[in-house]
Amino acid sequence: MMLFFPLARRGRNENESPLRGGLRAVTLAASVSLGALSGAAVLTVAPAPVAAQQVSALMQSIAEAAAESKDLTAFYRANGYTPVFADDSARARARRQALLRAVQLAPEKGLAPYDTTLLTADLRAIRSERDLGRAEVAMAKLFLDYARDVQTGQLVPSRIDSGIVRQVPYRDGVSVLTNFARSNPQAYLRALEPSSPEYARLLREKARLEEVLAQGGWGQEVPGSKYEAGQSGNGVVILRNRLMAMGYLPRSASTSYDADMSRAVQLFQIRHGLAPDGVAGPGTLSQINVPPEERLASILVAIERERWMNFDRGQRHIWVNLTDFTAKIMDNDRVTFETRSVIGATQPDRRSPEFSDEMEFMVINPTWNVPRSITVKEYLPMMQRNPNAAGHLRIVDRNGRTVPRSAINFAAYTPSTFPFAMKEPPSDGNALGLVKFMFPNKYNIYLHDTPSKSLFGHETRAYSHGCIRLQQPFDFAYTLLARQTSDPEGFFRARLNTGRETVVELEQHVPVHLVYRTAITLPKGGMEYRRDIYGRDEKIWQALQQKGVQLRAVGG
Template sequence: MFLRQTSFALAALFVLSGPAFTAPLVTPLQQAVAQAASEDEAIAAFYRARDFAPVWMGEGAEHRRAAFLWALDQADDHGLPTARYDAATIRADFGAARTAATRGALEVAMTKRFLRYAQDVSSGILDPRKVDRTIVLDVPKRDWLEQMTAFTDGDPYAFVQGLWPTSPNYTRLLREKLRLEEMQRAGGWGATVSGGTLVRGSDGEGVVDLRNRLIRMGYLRRSAVSAFDAEMEAAVRAFQIDHGLTPDGQAGGATMTAINVSLDDRMGQILVGLERQRWMNKPLEPRHVLVNLAEQHAYVYDDGKVTFDTVVVVGADTPDRRTPEFSDTMTHMVINPYWHVPRSITVNEYLPALRRGGARHLEVYSRNGRVNRNRINFANYTARNFPFSLKQPPGPRNALGRVKFMFPNQYNIYLHDTPSRNLFARDLRTFSHGCVRVGKPLELAYHLLAPQSDDPKGLFTGYLRTGRESRVNLEQPIGVHIVYWSAWVTPTGRVNYRGDPYGRDVKVLRALQDAGVELDASRS
């Protein structure tokens, strides 16, 4: 079909040639371009629209070619698989192409390379859903026929730079990648720190290694001090804050583990972070909620600035409880919510308790409504044939607490309060069945209601005091983005790292390396 369409297009051009013309309208190069482009529908359509005129060679093409090669020379800075585009081979091929056939094939190959690069740098190298089934982000896509036309008609240098994500998060990660590369070339972070817990007043070889490593990491000014003094304690505390650890100033346990993470491992987190930012390369709502699963923290952004934040508890690290990554829209909140117990929890956790006469805090429902649990012999049912559903009414023991924040989605994930407050004090907060428990739920509710009420706290409290389940719509829906960022840089330049609680970063990094991304930070 493509060959037929291409032939018709070429035939039409040939019809226009004849005695009235001094030269045929179809050159051997155009014919070669048409032949090479016919193997790909989208590329063939692009070239048909321009009568098979080349983009990368001939008069006026030098500027486009130079802009693309310049972009490829920056590809490693973005953590892209440079061998996939192979700028050196492109330069050699242009010098070697002599015949119309080789030039036509090279022309189309260049366009394919360009589209591959444009996709990689603007939307990501990987399909996240193929890396992990719980990464269900909608990656931004572009109409590449339109993009190629824009590239050929406009300033090519401005166009290729416009492909790069403009998020400040992305830009700051790029700078951190360059900093780590410089540090690796300078010898890395030095020896790992051995021994037990080091605290203020400690001395010895372990303290010296700790001092040297903190200096190389940028947490401590250069000195010859061999004792763990107040300055080192402050440096350890700053390190702990940047790594999501309890800032007690003592170097032991989790703190020592984080200090001894290798520079290459941190580089891997930066590369994964860049790819994750490319997956989110789209305009976010002026007001949105961002939940970072790796950090177990949630933020409200207004016009690019954080206006509220809170610790959260997220799904436990089991296949059926890990919180997925996705984006949706928050439309309302429910005050004094009923908890509709999910089927999996009903049959796996509560059915055994029901058989023993327990779980009295739950109401039992059939298709026809609430039933008297005392008339049911729960021993007659298994997880497969259990015909009832369970609900927990509003109250102080309700699993959802006093409020839940709804962004209806197919994964049945939402944010909510909880009566179990003790878990919020932990460094690692992965304990839920998948939903996100909010550390400051009432304050979040007031904050979200503020644009539609002069007294958001009074509005919320009025509903709360009724004890009845009430739905309160948000007059301005709010975007919700559940992400998994284990590396980021704050606007003030503080580099933050977190762990990989679900093992997703390991999968992403392995897939990036399989695609040709190089991890070695010492390469120049």
């Protein structure tokens, strides 16, 4: 049994029979062979002489139908306007069957259903070679749409939120079509999907949650605002039942908040980025009461985000999940180092962007070159009130020369006319701390140390101007340097102890991925969820719904 929530949807063709019947009709009507055009029989027909006007009718039809797409025009020009989908050969039938089957199963992959109503009508109406050409191109368009959606996503990230500046690895349509025509169609269509373990686990969890919805969800929401050890009553029973339904608590008949329930709540808190105190307070209850529909939406968003990153992330790479406030070094998909992080604050102009780049070097004892935006928005107003404000910072002119504050009339400048820059020399109190990790990019984002250590004790750590602060930057550096020196700690500290700014190149650049995932799979099973602190996933989900992606309840 399959139930659908009342969201917009598009119809789809469920089988291939209209195409087969239409092809047989045009085959018998035309009695032609295109062997002279392609070098091989394209239509299976009774022997008959080739009429030039019949051949040109097919070619002209394909050319006209493909004209609105550069990729289709280039593909069919290169193959002599030979059909690859809409003839009656065994290979064409295999391509059609594989494509239509994949399209039919699109919702299982987290995609919107495809509207094949018009295509079905066109296939049933095939009576001439012009009809055949139009059907051929319609199938090719459907293939390209599906290939792009399943391979690199249904949405363009930068159109959703200005902070998602990720470069999606779109594939060339001509190459995709050409390779499909040369390959096993089913295998090729499967290979379009992301190969990451995370993608496969997300699909499995999607299917599991769809079954949960079909079975009625996780039961009643937990009332009240706080439950802790020793309590009993109806609210505790409802909490017990919901924790069991979600898989955090084994079967239990206890009506009190006992040690088992405390451990279950603690595990839930760990899996949701909450302080694991074992007490079901307001913050924990708000997350416990999130409905499975909302969790499923988070998974569908995560699947879309996986498609945006359908590329080789690097055998070793750095993974910074903004919603998780962590930075990890990954080796062969295993976490080999992890540290807490502080990310950009939630104000629109301070949020950390999402993108990928390569870490090239680290700077020990760095100078802080104060970003222009901070200089004119924060420090200039302070110095206009008090010229000696932020006295730990040097003011320099365009030639890098220090300018005494007594020589500057701060009141004479606006944010757009202030001609000076500001720098902070290396020191223990430097805003960047004692080391920064550079992957040069136009957003001026990097990872670095910080003197503000207390912030790492907070549950939500969104305080920076956009850069990523690390709780354990020295150990992070040692892990990176271990591949190029036998004594990474000694190497690092020898340069640190000089007190001078020192650049250390990484002999092997390391890919860095700043990501935003609110639904995170665990390799051994289970899920973790995080809050949508910047509201980006909500925007993505709204856009996916507009595309036709649906929440489904499957099973029963």
